[in-house]
Amino acid sequence: MFDHVVFGVRDFDKSKTFYQKVLAPIGIKTIAEDKLGIELSADGKSSLCIRRTPEDNPAHLHLAFVAQSREQVQSFHQIALQIGAKDNGAPGIRPNYSGQYYAAYVVDPDGHNIEMVYHQE
Incomplete structure (x- = not known):
């Protein structure tokens, strides 16, 4: 999960x-x-x-969910944007993490960073 x-x-x-x-x-x-x-x-x-965190109030929560495919990451991102989430990173490889880290990010209604990640083999 x-x-x-x-x-x-x-x-x-x-x-x-x-x-x-x-x-x-x-x-x-x-x-x-x-x-x-x-x-x-x-x-x-x-x-x-x-x-x-440099602020007096801690940063918003970041939740990352495991996906089983690139398609699931893409679907997560598309659905989230359709229902009003703010884009925080389109689906794609994140080379700063690894060559197999495929993820997308959105900001939920409360400002939390929500990620779906697929660790390619």
């Missing part, structure tokens, strides 16, 4: 420590860290990404 969930936090260091400790018992650990934040996962297939 989910590929990854991304959200911003007010106090990055405090949140980082919190999530690392409370998720450790179920095998979730940090698999990547950079200037944006951290990525946590147990299986490497789905992840929780915690981002640094």
